[in-house]
Amino acid sequence: DLDAGVHRALLAVARERRVTFFMVVRAALALALRPQRIPLSAAQLRLWFMDRLEGPSATYNIPVVTRLHRPLDPAHLAAALGDVAARHEVLRTVCPAHEGEPWQQVVESARPVLELVRADGPDAVRDAVDTAAGHVFDLAAEIPFRARLVTGGDGSQTLVLLVHHIAGDGWSTGCLLDDLDTAYRARAEGRAPDWAPLPVQYTDYTLWQHELLDGEHGVAEEQLAHWRTALDGMPPLLALPTDRPRPLEGDGAGALTGFEIGAGVHRDLLRCARAHGATLFMVVQAALAAVLTRHGAGTDVAIGTTVAGRADDALHPLVGFFVNTLVLRTDTSGDPAFGDLVRRVRATGLAAYSHQDLPFDRLVEHLSPDRSAAHAPLVQVMLQVHAAAGGGGPDTPSVLDGDAVGFRSTGAKSDLTFALTELAGADGAPGGLRGVLEYATALYDEDTVRLLARRLALALEAFAADPGLPLSDAPAGQDVPARGAATETVLDERGRPAAVRVPGEVHTRGADGTLRPTGRRAYPAADGTLRPVATLTAGGYPVEPGRVEAALLSHPAVTGASAEVRDGVLHAQVDLGPGAATEAELRAWAAERLPEYLTPARVVTGPVSAAQAAEGPAPAEPADARVDRLLLLFAEVLGGRRVGPEDNFFRTGGHSLLAVRLLNRIRAELGQDLTLRDLFRNPTARAEEVVLRTDPASTEDLGEEEQQPVHPGVGGLGRPRARRPRPARPSPPSGTTAPPRARRVPDADRSPAAGPRAARGAPRSPGPAHSSGTTAAPRARPRAPTGSSRWAFCRPELPGGLPRGRRGRP
Incomplete structure (x- = not known):
């Protein structure tokens, strides 16, 4: 996926370092001999796993919604949809599971559903669109492609094409639209389309990918070795301050805000990129890393992006x-000049692009042993920069020409996703950048996100004009609050009053008027108040002792609690009142109320001695028979590896697919049902035994209907329990995290749009519909929650931005 810009950058590095780059010769992609069960591709497997973890939702739908310029004949459209599904096997593929492992089953006779809906008035049309965009696919039994044609009272038509992400991506929507146009024209003429056969199908790619990675000359080990070195010691969580504490399991809800970069700045950014042998994406990445560092993210900044994967x-x-998804690690230490930072970004970026074959999920399995439902692994901030549409005259008219229609969004896949699209004038000259910032509403307020977007725009303008500017001199705008500042104020690293949301050291003003440092860190909020910033870390995670203490104090037997970090390990000490509570019980209590990384390694009564701190977790209580049986199952799934009652499943070699196998074995051997989120929250045999012993939602207590797995052949996964919140994604499926191209939608209450490219949607109230076509019958499934936004974006995943204290109870 090396485009011209990256190719030039590679050659520049080669000349600079007097080295030669050699391209690895790979086996050609061709039609393959298919086994009885075709495995899922790496990206598909992660998406299937997320569907199991999160439960039914429309989060990974790709809707393409168009208000058509010319009406379509429903019969011709239905036939054309069938033609497209016949041409692309992946559009008529379901993903059943055999002994817990999913596989691709191509359904030869399946045709996509076409719903015909009449809707009188704009509100009814919007409802019909939202319902269609929010359809929840049953991946095991329903093909991942369907459509709805909505006819308004005035005769106008709105077409909703819906593809599940397991069968498509942003690039795919262009292929789908082109083929649907060709097929419709042919059917309108009374004939079948006479297109040339596709050289390969998606199943051929899947088998080729498995061979590329793990075959006789597989690249997986070599590329994993690169990433192991490149990401060694990287913090597991970007320490960017949030407006609210990170929840145990995020709700996935999100919203969007927009921003724009002028044409003049666009030209300066391109000039800066050329001067440093870099791409526009690299320049934007450097500026974003600088902004994140200044806002408290530290100097070791991980930013994710996506590559098309179509080499x-x-x-x-x-x-x-x-x-x-690629992980781009950025070193902003030493307050370098912006131009120097661009050079750092270029060097790490080119190395990443030359090792892009290794699926993101392999990185997670091997390099991210600490799994958390509270955040995505490795990267929580995503960046996309998309090239302007190519010139060369008007596009060929299509029967699908129309205007993009907004629809409701379901949420955010990352904490923050910055997506910028290049604009071009009629003459092809740089016309500016249009940006969208998608954010997790559980963490950030709209005002905060708008501030970050504005500061990125200001940084891009300043750095493009003067690449010699140090990172700390990036402008923050007129955001310094009027703090009646006489008693306490915050100074940044240069000793200047800190701007809103820029962390620094808190200073107090003495009687003589001089400022004295306190050793505490905070950032000023817009209202002038100071918000504390975590200064302690445990296992690379920022630690908030007050939150840990509050969780322990909520236990009825605890009268006092304090938390501290010793030698990088979080410990807690408690005072107990009437009643008894063991360390294991108190740790379990904390684990149910805190993210995994804030759960103390030890909870003891009285002061924590140096010896206790060095010992780590207290010796486990005598294991009962069920713990022993769980240990046998852990060891079986982990290939015979010796496992103790307190050993973390994911730190001892477990990964997502093995987690599914473990839950299947627990169901088969113990007759009880655990969910994937149970394992993420309680990854040891002892913790799982507590869940099995105390959770009333186990299989033996469920009604007959609830004992059934969501999909046939997938025992032991169970339905997500209603009492638990929907978890944040432990890891976004490869390449699904960025909402690219932005355009404004007139209706201010509506969100990601859909023209030739699209994003996600969620349902509102269903409307009357008539179906045309057949498919494997789906089961009824719950609907996902709705969200809203005022921006629309489309989704072409082009190569990652390449050009194209102690407390007491009262």
């Missing part, structure tokens, strides 16, 4: 899920 020309016309 072979045979994949260009295919519908399918090919994208992959």
Whole structure:
């Protein structure tokens, strides 16, 4: 996926360092001999796993919604949809599971559903669109492609094409629309489309990918070795201050805000990129890293992006899920000049792009042993920069021409996702950048996100004009609050009054008027108040002792609590009143109320001695028979590895697919049902035994209907329990995290749009519908929650931005 810009950058580095780059010769992608059960691709497997973890939702839908310029004949459209599904096997593929492992089953006779809906008035049309965009696919039994044609009272038509992300990506929508246009024209003429056969199908790609990674000359080990070195010691969580404490399990809700960069700044950014042998994406990445550092993220900044994953020309016309996520680590230490930071970014970026074949999920399995439902692994901030549409005259008219229609969004896949799209004038000259910032509403307020977007725009303007500017001199705008500042104020690293949300050291003003440092860190909020910033870390995570103490104090037997970090490990000490509570019980209590990384390694009564701190977790209580049985199952799934009652499943070699196998074995051997989120929250045999012993939602207590797995052949996964909140994604499926191209939608209450590219949607009230076509019958499934936004974006995953204290109870 090396485009011209990256290729030039590689050559520049080669000349600079007097080295030669050698391209690895790979086996050609061709039609493959298919086994009885075709495995899922790496990206598909992660998405299937997320569907199991989160439960039914429309989060990973890709809707393409268009208010058509010319009406379509429903019969011709239904036939054309069938033609497209016949051409692209992935659009008629379901994903059943055999002994807990999913596989691709191509359904030869399946045709996509076409719903015909009449809707009188704009509100009814919007409802019909939202319902269609929010359809919840049953991946095991329902093909991942359907459509709805909504006819308004005035005769106008709105077409909703819906593809589940397991069968498509942003690039795929262009392929789908082109083929649907061709097929419709042919059907309107009374004939079948006479297109040339596709060189390969998605199943061929899947088998080729498995061989590429793990075959005789597989690249997985070499690329994993690169990433192991490149990401060694990287913090597991970006320490960017949030407006609210990070919840145990995020609700996935999100919203969008927009921002724009002028044409003049766009030209300066391109000039800066050329001067440093870099791409526009690299320049924007450097500026974003600088902004994040200044706002408290530290100097070791991980930013994610996506690459198209279509290096072979045979994949260009295919519908399918090919994208992959790359981790771009940025070192902003030493307050370098911006131009120097761009050089750092270029060097790490080129190394990342040359090792892009390794699926993101392999990185997670091997390099992220600490799994948390509270945040995505490795990267929580995503960046996309998309090239302007190519010139060369008007596009060929299509029967699907129309205007993009907004629809409701379901949420955010990352904490923050910055997506910028280049604009071009009629002459092809740089026309500015249009940006969208998608954010998790559980963490951030709209005002905060708007401030971050504005500061990124200001930083891009300043750095483009003067690449010699140090990072700390990036402008923050007129955001310094009027603090009646006489008693306490915050100074940044240069000793200047800190701008809103810029952390610094708190100073107090003495009687003689001089400022004295306190050793505490905080940032000023917009209202002038000071918000504390975590200064302690445990296992690389920022630690908030007060939150840990509050969780322990909520236990009825605890009268006092304090938390501290010793040698990088979090410990807690408690005072107990009437009643008894063991360390294991108190740790379990905390684990139910805190993210995994804030759960103390030890909870003891009285002061924590140095010896206790060095010992780590207290010796486990005598294991009962069920713990022993769980240990046998852990060891079986982990290939015979010796496991103790307190050993973390994911730190001892477990990963997502093995987690599914473990839950299947627990169901088969113990007759009880645990969910994937149970395992993420309680990853040891002893903790799982407590869940099995105390949770009333186990299989033996469920009604007959609830004992059934969501999908046939997937025992032991169970339905997500109603009492538990929907978890944040432990890891976004490769390449699904960025909402790219932005455009404004007139209706201020509506969100990501859909024209030739699209994003996600969620349902509102269903409307009357008539179906045309057949598919495997889906089960009824719950609907996902709705959200709203005022921006629309489309979703072409082009190569990652390449050009194209102690407390007492009262």
